[in-house]
Amino acid sequence: MLRVAVVGSGPSGVYAAQTLVGQREVPGVRVDVLDRLPAPYGLVRYGVAPDHEKIKSLTGNLRSVLEDERIRFLGNVEVGGAPLTTARMLELYHAVVYCVGAARDRMLGIPGEELAGVHSATAFVSWYSGHPDAGSFDLGGVRSAVVVGAGNVAVDVTRILARGVPELEPTDMPQPALGALADSGVRTVAMVARRGPSQAKFTTKELRELGTLPGVETRADAAELALDPAYADPAAAAALPAVARRNLEVLRGWAEGPSAGGDGRRGIKLRFYLRPVEVLGGPDGRVRGMRFERTAPDGRGGVTGTGAYEDVEAQLVLRSVGYLGVPLPGLPFDPATGTVPHAAGRVVRAGRASVGEYVAGWIKRGPTGVIGTNRPCAKETVSSLLQDAGALARRDLPGDPLDALRAAGLRPVEWPGWLAIEAAEEALGRSLGRRSVKIPDWAGLHAAAGLA
Structure with a gap:
C-alpha cells in the first residue's frame, strides 16, 4: 500500500487526492489530506466572494x-515547522504532495503605502x-x-464595497463583516489600472x-x-x-452612459492608464487619497509615463496587483517566482529531483x-509520483500517521469535526435569521470541532 500525504485541502490538493485514488496503475493508495485550518476547501471557502454562490x-x-473512504481529512495540522517538519513527513508517508498556494500579496512599492487605511485586497477578502x-x-x-x-x-x-447589505445577508459572510459593511458610508469606488482595458485580466x-x-x-x-x-x-x-x-464592449456601454439601476447615491468608476505613484496622507496618519501618473x-x-498627475480622494485603498508564494520551511524556494523549483511536479533540490516530494497548484x-x-x-x-511508486513503496513506514501526530501534541480535526463546524455555522445562521454563517475565529472553530 502506498501512503501519500497531500498538504493543502484547496482545489489543487483535492484534485491531487482524487487523481491518486482514481488511478489503476498502483492499487491500494491511501491519502491523508492535511490542512493548517480546521476547515477544508482552501480558497473556495476563504477566497471566493460570498455572493458568488454558483x-x-x-x-x-x-x-x-x-468523503471517499480511501481519503482522510486531517485539519488543524500545520506542516513545515516543529514538530511536523518536511523531513518528519517523509518518515510518516511514502510521498508528500505540497499544495500550499500563494499566501502573500505583492506591494505597490510607493511612498505612503504604510498609512492607516491602506490594505491588500487579500486581507480584505x-x-x-x-x-x-x-x-x-x-x-x-x-x-x-x-x-x-x-x-x-x-x-x-x-x-x-459597493453592494447593498440586503444582497449580502443571504450569504455566509460573517456577522461582524456584514455589520461593518452595513454601517459604512462608502459611496464611490474607483477601480484603477495602469494599463488599458484590452490588457485587463478580469473576465x-x-x-x-x-x-x-x-x-x-x-x-x-x-x-x-x-x-x-x-x-x-x-x-x-x-486581433x-x-x-x-x-x-471593451461592456466598457464602451458604460462610457456612453452609466449602468441602469443606479440611484446616484453609490457609484463605481473604472479608470485606466493611471499608475500609482504615492499614497497621500493626512495629519492623522491616515490615507486621504492617491496620486497617479497618467x-x-x-x-x-x-x-510609459506622461508626466501628468491626478489626485483621487480615498479614505480606503486596497491593492490587488498579484500574489506570491511564501517559503515553506524545509523546501527549496525561488523568491523570484514565488514557487518551489520542480521538474514535472517533482521537487528539485540542488539540481536533482527529490523522489518522494512533489508540488501542485500555485x-x-x-x-x-x-x-x-x-x-x-x-x-x-x-503522474510523476506514480512513476516513482515502485521505489517509494519499498520503504517501510511506522504505524498510522494520525497516532504520530497526536503523540507530537497536535490535535487534528477529522471529517466528523468538520461536519460539527458546519452544523455550528448553520445554527449560528438560524440564530441571526440568516442561512449558514461562518465562524470567523480560531477559538470558535476549535470549540465547534470539539477541541476546546
Whole structure:
C-alpha cells in the first residue's frame, strides 16, 4: 500500500487526492489530506466572494472527494515547522504532495503605502470570507475607496464595497463583516489600472456584474478608453482575445452612459492608464487619497509615463496587483517566482529531483489560471509520483500517521469535526435569521470541532 500525504485541502490538493485514488496503475493508495485550518476547501471557502454562490457550490464536488473512504481529512495540522517538519513527513508517508498556494500579496512599492487605511485586497477578502487569521476592518468615515488592479479579485472587492447589505445577508459572510459593511458610508469606488482595458485580466462575466448591482451607477471614462489602440480600431480589436473584445464592449456601454439601476447615491468608476505613484496622507496618519501618473501606450504592449498627475480622494485603498508564494520551511524556494523549483511536479533540490516530494497548484506554477486549471496541474504531478511508486513503496513506514501526530501534541480535526463546524455555522445562521454563517475565529472553530 502506498501512503501519500497531500498538504493543502484547496482545489489543487483535492484534485491531487482524487487523481491518486482514481488511478489503476498502483492499487491500494491511501491519502491523508492535511490542512493548517480546521476547515477544508482552501480558497473556495476563504477566497471566493460570498455572493458568488454558483462558484462556491464547487464545495459539493470537493466534499465528495474528501468523503471517499480511501481519503482522510486531517485539519488543524500545520506542516513545515516543529514538530511536523518536511523531513518528519517523509518518515510518516511514502510521498508528500505540497499544495500550499500563494499566501502573500505583492506591494505597490510607493511612498505612503504604510498609512492607516491602506490594505491588500487579500486581507480584505480574508476578512469578509471569515478566515480565522484575518484582522478587522473599520470602514467608519470611508466615503471613497480606491482599488488598484484590474483582475477578478479587484472586481470582487469593488463589488463587495459597493453592494447593498440586503444582497449580502443571504450569504455566509460573517456577522461582524456584514455589520461593518452595513454601517459604512462608502459611496464611490474607483477601480484603477495602469494599463488599458484590452490588457485587463478580469473576465467579462465578473465585469458585467458590476453593472447589475441594485442602486449602483457604474461608469467608464470615454477619454481613457480611447487611449487604447483597440478601442477605436476594428482591426486591432479583432486581433484581441475574445474576452478582451467583450470587455471593451461592456466598457464602451458604460462610457456612453452609466449602468441602469443606479440611484446616484453609490457609484463605481473604472479608470485606466493611471499608475500609482504615492499614497497621500493626512495629519492623522491616515490615507486621504492617491496620486497617479497618467500613462500612455508605448507601442510594445506596455505603458510609459506622461508626466501628468491626478489626485483621487480615498479614505480606503486596497491593492490587488498579484500574489506570491511564501517559503515553506524545509523546501527549496525561488523568491523570484514565488514557487518551489520542480521538474514535472517533482521537487528539485540542488539540481536533482527529490523522489518522494512533489508540488501542485500555485506553489508549483505561480498564481495563474482559474480553479479548473488545478486539475491538469495536479494530474501532471500525480503522474510523476506514480512513476516513482515502485521505489517509494519499498520503504517501510511506522504505524498510522494520525497516532504520530497526536503523540507530537497536535490535535487534528477529522471529517466528523468538520461536519460539527458546519452544523455550528448553520445554527449560528438560524440564530441571526440568516442561512449558514461562518465562524470567523480560531477559538470558535476549535470549540465547534470539539477541541476546546
